[in-house]
Amino acid sequence: MELEEINKIVKHFIPNEDVIAFRINDKGLINQTLVVSVGKKDTQQFILQAINTTVFPFYEKGLENIILVKNQLNKSAFSYEFPTPILDKYICIDGVIWRISPFVVGSVCYNVVSDESMAFEAAKCIGIFYKSLHNFDTKQLHTTLPNFHNGNFRLAELDKAINTANTDRLDNVNELINNIHISRNVLQKFDKLNAELPKRVVHFDAKINNFLFDKTTNKAKAIIDLDTLMPGTVLSDIGDMIRTFSNTLGEESKNIVEVKADFDIIQNITDGFLSSCEIVLTKAEKDDLLFSGKAITLLQCIRFLTDYLNNDSYYKISYPEQNWIRAQNQWALYCSLKG
């Protein structure tokens, strides 16, 4: 995209200023994200995003969720930044849905956890998020992505993909399909727990690069990427934290034989989380925190594998076998996890 085109879009939100520079942010696998600098004097940075409406068909309901949660957090003791779309709105320009959110000044984003205190900090932050929203009635929120973390649904999607995949891709993955099949019971247990545990406001994408850290102090500073905010259970966020924080090589690593969970990091996740919200959790929620890491990692393995068999129609890729590598990476991590 050219500066002029970006400027035109930004003018819909900030009419009296010009975009003077921009850069592409390629951390997310779904939406298109740019960092734009606006205004010649007192330049301010913003995050400009085009929403992938195939993945988020109910993006308007998603925005309602974001605004409701923001208002509730503003009334509580939540002390982290929670950057939401400016003007509380999305704008459709030439068929594309755009939004702008504030850039968190003085922050840094990491794709992997490099020391245990980062894990503790981020988990404590999400724990405060849970505590702050404990009394919020989740019935007010829309389920914008039905079955998002439903094991049975993800297995059925995999079966569908197996039936339509081309043979080259299918030949590669036979062994992993068998292994997943043998592990089905993990997802059955996960679905059962999700049906029984209390409904909470869940971020549903609590991976490490959706926390921003303070550049100077390295304390957690913000939670970002709010498209998946909806009702769910504690297992989804704890599970995604375990999945992404404990994998110190990262989910894109091709070094599959070296992929394994770091258990000190996992201990810091549960310690950090419980340090801030143990008081609002039930015993049943606390009992299966470790198990959630296994279940969410298996679920993510299945999602990457399914997309590989569907010829990469969902996740962005930058090389042909990337979803297959991601699936193997998640399988290796899954095998190393306990719970």
Ligand code: GN1
């Ligand atoms: C997607 O776009 P991004 O990177 O924020 C996905 C998550 C996956 C993640 C894997 C809506 O998130 O569920 O865990 O990729 N989001 C959606 O990295 O499917």
Ligand code: MG
């Ligand atoms: Mg996301």
